[in-house]
Amino acid sequence: MQQLTLYRRDACLLCALAEALLRDEDMPYVTRDVESDSDLEARYGVRIPVVARADGAELGWPFDVVALRAFAAAADAGRPRGHPTG
Numbered sequence: 791m792q793q794l795t796l797y798r799r800d801a802c803l804l805c806a807l808a809e810a811l812l813r814d815e816d817m818p819y820v821t822r823d824v825e826s827d828s829d830l831e832a833r834y835g836v837r838i839p840v841v842a843r844a845d846g847a848e849l850g851w852p853f854d855v856v857a858l859r860a861f862a863a864a865a866d867a868g869r870p871r872g873h874p875t876g
Contacts, residue, residue, distance in 0.1 A: 794820075798823060
């Protein structure tokens with residue numbers, strides 16, 4: 791499974807809920823605090839939380855575990871089997 795990126799900010803209840811879904815599903819992810827980067831702040835502002843794949847696709851809140859699983863699986867479906875994941 792590809793690593794996902796969770797765009798979030800501190801003191802954001804919805805961001806904490808999104809991170810809990812990722813953690814509970816044991817999905818590999820990293821977090822990016824949008825307040826630490828002016829470009830991220832401009833791009834995501836109040837849209838957070840947003841989960842992004844390496845291919846640039848984004849899943850914005852609200853989402854549930856079913857949507858999150860489908861989003862993550864879509865990235866894996868496009869990768870040839872037996873090839874390095876990079």
